[in-house]
Amino acid sequence: MEQDTVDISVGLKGMIRFPCHRSSKMLVYEGTHGKASMECPICRRICIFDYDKMTSRRGDKIKGAVKALI
Ligand SMILES: [Zn+2]
Secondary structure (H helix, E strand, O other): OOOOOOOOOEEEEEEOOOOOOOOEEEEEEOOOOOOEEOOOOOOOOEEEEOOOEEEEEEOOOOHHHHHHOO
8 A cells, every 4th residue: 555654854844833722733844934824623713824933823704814715
């Protein structure tokens, strides 16, 4: 069986923890810039990750943001 895995330590820039649950974390790699939202795997809260500042904040009004894209 073919395994589609990568070495998670290669090119690693750092780690950002979720603001709501510090035990949940995201690994960030070199070359990653800007911001992205991610749902907390524990409480399902939307959090915004800033890959340049390596920080995270709780998101708000995600429904309005998604609506604006459609
Ligand atoms: Zn959470």
